[in-house]
Amino acid sequence: MRFHIYRWLVVSVRGRQWCLAVPKREAEATRRRLLEEGILDRRYKPRPEGDAILLPVAEEIPGAVLCEVEAVPERLDLPRHELVGGIAILQENDPEGAERLLSSRPSVTTVLFPETPVEGEYRTRRFSVLAGTPTTRTRVTEYGLRFDVDLAHAYFSARLSTERQRVLGMMEEGEWVLDMFAGVGPFAITLAQKAALVVAADLNPAAVHLMVENIALNRAKNVIPMLADAAHLPRLGFKPFDRIIMNLPFAAAEFLPAAVALCRDGGTIHLYALEEREGEFLPRIREVTGGEVVERQVRTYSPGKWHAVYDVVVEK
Numbered sequence: 001m002r003f004h005i006y007r008w009l010v011v012s013v014r015g016r017q018w019c020l021a022v023p024k025r026e027a028e029a030t031r032r033r034l035l036e037e038g039i040l041d042r043r044y045k046p047r048p049e050g051d052a053i054l055l056p057v058a059e060e061i062p063g064a065v066l067c068e069v070e071a072v073p074e075r076l077d078l079p080r081h082e083l084v085g086g087i088a089i090l091q092e093n094d095p096e097g098a099e100r101l102l103s104s105r106p107s108v109t110t111v112l113f114p115e116t117p118v119e120g121e122y123r124t125r126r127f128s129v130l131a132g133t134p135t136t137r138t139r140v141t142e143y144g145l146r147f148d149v150d151l152a153h154a155y156f157s158a159r160l161s162t163e164r165q166r167v168l169g170m171m172e173e174g175e176w177v178l179d180m181f182a183g184v185g186p187f188a189i190t191l192a193q194k195a196a197l198v199v200a201a202d203l204n205p206a207a208v209h210l211m212v213e214n215i216a217l218n219r220a221k222n223v224i225p226m227l228a229d230a231a232h233l234p235r236l237g238f239k240p241f242d243r244i245i246m247n248l249p250f251a252a253a254e255f256l257p258a259a260v261a262l263c264r265d266g267g268t269i270h271l272y273a274l275e276e277r278e279g280e281f282l283p284r285i286r287e288v289t290g291g292e293v294v295e296r297q298v299r300t301y302s303p304g305k306w307h308a309v310y311d312v313v314v315e316k
């Protein structure tokens with residue numbers, strides 16, 4: 001993600017908080033992106049400064065500066081959390097904070113704490129229930145689509161909603177799309193709105209099970225779900241795809257030769273990768289194609305690491 005930053009340091013004695021200073025015309029779109037990524041610090045009020053708006057952020061992300069901002073009194077005592085449908089995921093194991101959150105937010109029915117990071121081949125986490133209904137299953141509404149998710153059994157991130165819309169915006173009507181690591185189907189079902197056909201594969205039976213339900217829920221009749229290892233897809237004799245989604249940030253680069261084999265000349269691959277320096281995966285991409293590559297930051301992952309997406313035009 002790229003922000004247009006006005007660089008200056010606002011010095012004050014109290015209430016100093018990391019903020020992004022963004023031009024007023026971009027403030028609302030940036031605020032929404034930061035909110036989706038769980039980076040906006042809603043304990044503090046954004047405020048105008050000259051021709052910019054200062055948006056409080058929860059961590060020192062690139063371009064953030066220390067500013068004085070006013071607290072939002074009624075939210076001060078709510079723990080930091082990420083919302084996925086009716087589930088709130090806390091960053092800290094705080095059962096009392098979980099109860100406060102549950103009673104102050106009518107849309108939240110369950111509060112979870114992740115006992116593990118995202119791990120394993122299926123990219124899932126283990127959770128403990130801190131408050132509310134003991135479940136890891138919920139329904140997410142995203143840009144008019146509905147996705148049933150089970151956070152303990154299949155990967156899902158609400159923080160990628162803007163990214164899915166970005167890719168949808170790049171598409172032409174009638175494209176053939178392949179989602180190699182489709183999870184419960186959020187990319188596949190979103191892109192099906194413009195595609196002629198979407199083939200959506202995943203190795204995790206629980207993810208494919210939910211994807212089948214989500215296809216039906218959204219009446220996406222042009223999505224074909226598959227329980228499959230992406231490595232086998234080139235052997236299945238598909239017509240070359242116009243667009244390929246590779247959202248397996250820890251290992252997607254290993255599948256690049258398979259993706260290039262499955263893509264038509266002039267088609268686009270969206271490769272998601274976890275990186276520590278800009279352009280880290282460019283040499284891997286250059287091993288398989290010489291086409292145009294545009295890289296952008298999707299979201300921060302941990303200090304010094306971020307999720308990047310490479311939009312790669314395949315040249316054969």
Ligand SMILES: C[S@@+](CC[C@H](N)C(=O)[O-])C[C@H]1O[C@@H](n2cnc3c(N)ncnc32)[C@H](O)[C@@H]1O
Nearest residue numbers: 121122155156181182183202203204229230247
């Ligand atoms: C980071 S998740 C992305 C899911 C989905 N695209 C989304 O955005 O919600 C990666 C997915 O890849 C699946 N996966 C891992 N290795 C795979 C493989 N070799 N072939 C197919 N799917 C695989 C996992 O089960 C997981 O659901």
